[in-house]
Amino acid sequence: MIVIGGGIAGLTAAALLSREGLEVTLLEAHHQVGGCAGTFRRGPWTFDVGATQVAGLEPGGSHERLLRHFGLPLPEAEILDPGCVVDLCDGTEPIPLWHDPERWAAERQRQFPGSDLFWRLCDAIHSSNWAFAGKDPIVTPRSLWDLRQLIGALQLPTLASGLLAGLSMLDLLRLCGCADDSRLRRFLDLQLKLYSQEPADRTAALYGATVLNMAQAPLGLWHLQGSMQVLSDQLVEAIEGAGGTILRRHRATGLRPSSQGWDVDVQPRNSRPKTLQTDDVVSSLPPQCLPDLIADHVLPAHYRRRLNALPEPSGALVLYGAVRREALPDHCPGHLQRGADHPGSLFVSISREGDGRAPAGQATLIASLFTPTADWCSLEEQTYQRHKHERFEAIHTALSDWLKLQPQDWLHMEMATPRGFAGWTGRPRGMVGGLGQHPSRFGPFGLAGRTPLPRLWLCGDSIHPGEGTAGVSLSALNACRQLLANRGTDLQLSG
Numbered sequence: 001m002i003v004i005g006g007g008i009a010g011l012t013a014a015a016l017l018s019r020e021g022l023e024v025t026l027l028e029a030h031h032q033v034g035g036c037a038g039t040f041r042r043g044p045w046t047f048d049v050g051a052t053q054v055a056g057l058e059p060g061g062s063h064e065r066l067l068r069h070f071g072l073p074l075p076e077a078e079i080l081d082p083g084c085v086v087d088l089c090d091g092t093e094p095i096p097l098w099h100d101p102e103r104w105a106a107e108r109q110r111q112f113p114g115s116d117l118f119w120r121l122c123d124a125i126h127s128s129n130w131a132f133a134g135k136d137p138i139v140t141p142r143s144l145w146d147l148r149q150l151i152g153a154l155q156l157p158t159l160a161s162g163l164l165a166g167l168s169m170l171d172l173l174r175l176c177g178c179a180d181d182s183r184l185r186r187f188l189d190l191q192l193k194l195y196s197q198e199p200a201d202r203t204a205a206l207y208g209a210t211v212l213n214m215a216q217a218p219l220g221l222w223h224l225q226g227s228m229q230v231l232s233d234q235l236v237e238a239i240e241g242a243g244g245t246i247l248r249r250h251r252a253t254g255l256r257p258s259s260q261g262w263d264v265d266v267q268p269r270n271s272r273p274k275t276l277q278t279d280d281v282v283s284s285l286p287p288q289c290l291p292d293l294i295a296d297h298v299l300p301a302h303y304r305r306r307l308n309a310l311p312e313p314s315g316a317l318v319l320y321g322a323v324r325r326e327a328l329p330d331h332c333p334g335h336l337q338r339g340a341d342h343p344g345s346l347f348v349s350i351s352r353e354g355d356g357r358a359p360a361g362q363a364t365l366i367a368s369l370f371t372p373t374a375d376w377c378s379l380e381e382q383t384y385q386r387h388k389h390e391r392f393e394a395i396h397t398a399l400s401d402w403l404k405l406q407p408q409d410w411l412h413m414e415m416a417t418p419r420g421f422a423g424w425t426g427r428p429r430g431m432v433g434g435l436g437q438h439p440s441r442f443g444p445f446g447l448a449g450r451t452p453l454p455r456l457w458l459c460g461d462s463i464h465p466g467e468g469t470a471g472v473s474l475s476a477l478n479a480c481r482q483l484l485a486n487r488g489t490d491l492q493l494s495g
């Protein structure tokens with residue numbers, strides 16, 4: 001088996017297949033695994049490249065189930081309470097997303113009077129979605145086996161909430177009579193954009209209702225002790241412990257069908273290209289990479305058209321900073337969202353004292369902002385640097401004003417643009433975050449893990465259930481279940 005890409009999706013797939021006794025080789029272009037959930041070091045500081053919060057560590061959550069299956073302990077982590085504090089920057093009180101569901105219900109009632117019906121509807125949709133998801137359905141069926149998995153997971157509440165497929169979060173607001181609550185709408189736009197790449201009027205109701213419940217018990221968001229790399233390290237242990245091989249600095253450059261399955265062309269960083277033969281390929285790369293990896297005449301025309309017509313995901317601008325801890329506001333939460341138009345909505349993650357990311361008395365501060373990839377990748381060098389500098393200044397100024405930080409409080413600052421993400425993760429034009437969760441692309445309408453090409457399987461943040469480390473782990477589980485079923489084996493997570 002060859003797995004392409006050593007982000008959380010590819011690592012999870014390789015760990016699952018290795019554990020089934022298959023001979024697995026994972027190809028990772030970078031010198032380090034982890035991809036968007038990796039880390040880098042600068043002097044005494046450790047920065048999480050992209051992901052900073054982890055979902056799915058609760059009992060029955062995707063990371064928890066998988067780690068239990070691999071016989072590995074849960075990573076040391078702290079529950080985030082609040083999961084985030086959202087500042088709408090309109091002079092009103094910021095909104096903390098409490099972990100305790102009752103406290104959160106009271107908070108949202110106070111913050112958004114008259115919206116109770118909307119939240120109760122979201123809770124109901126979420127409960128039915130969660131029960132459905134727990135049965136590991138294949139929601140984009142492309143074979144009879146897939147269809148059986150889907151039908152086997154359906155229950156009455158799922159069928160009822162299925163009637164809402166095609167609706168957006170704005171439709172839910174309208175149904176509940178609170179579409180005119182501009183403050184609630186702004187809050188939803190900000191939060192949904194983080195998870196679905198889309199605002200309320202373009203986020204599928206079935207997806208949005210679920211992500212709005214991510215911070216509350218019995219689910220939750222966690223901050224990992226050490227760094228985000230801990231998650232990848234555990235998966236590496238699972239792969240290597242089961243006899244799998246990880247080839248770092250090995251970039252897949254081409255896929256060709258063979259009598260056995262696939263020939264995979266590989267370019268190692270410091271040696272000559274080679275070709276590996278394999279039965280199956282699991283690719284965790286964005287599907288937009290496939291037309292470059294597979295010759296035109298091999299990709300079925302309808303599939304190539306679909307891939308070429310995929311909407312361009314966002315890119316990210318990320319400022320990686322270090323600050324003096326005592327300069328931060330008292331009781332500063334670990335995760336904040338700032339919803340101002342200029343320079344755009346910022347999501348900020350601040351390290352905790354003693355969490356392994358900064359020396360005592362200091363904190364890392366990571367602020368990210370969505371940006372269209374097109375704005376960055378085609379610029380000539382001088383314009384690019386000027387553009388980057390302007391955006392950097394705007395983000396830095398906004399953060400300093402918001403958190404009342406003086407120039408001497410900043411100990412380090414640097415910024416990544418989509419160009420940096422393209423280099424770090426190999427993602428075309430530095431796109432991050434998958435395809436977005438518009439009603440026309442959510443669930444059954446999304447791109448399937450089972451491709452029209454025999455023995456080529458997809459996982460990662462463009463495949464259901466979408467972005468986030470917990471989401472891409474599930475996409476990897478589904479791809480492996482499909483692959484193994486194709487070989488006559490039924491993969492069930494232990495426990």
Ligand SMILES: Cc1cc2nc3c(=O)[nH]c(=O)nc-3n(C[C@H](O)[C@H](O)[C@H](O)COP(=O)(O)OP(=O)(O)OC[C@H]3O[C@@H](n4cnc5c(N)ncnc54)[C@H](O)[C@@H]3O)c2cc1C
Binds near residue numbers: 055
């Ligand atoms: C700024 C930002 C903030 C985020 N915040 C959060 C958060 O707080 N919580 C959360 O859960 N998620 C968050 N996410 C999303 C999360 O990080 C991703 O959804 C997830 O990590 C994607 O994993 P993946 O395995 O699908 O892809 P990737 O992480 O992109 O992994 C793909 C891997 O493939 C490798 N590769 C690329 N091309 C090749 C090739 N040709 N051959 C071999 N290898 C190749 C890359 O080097 C990379 O390691 C964030 C993302 C970003 C960018």
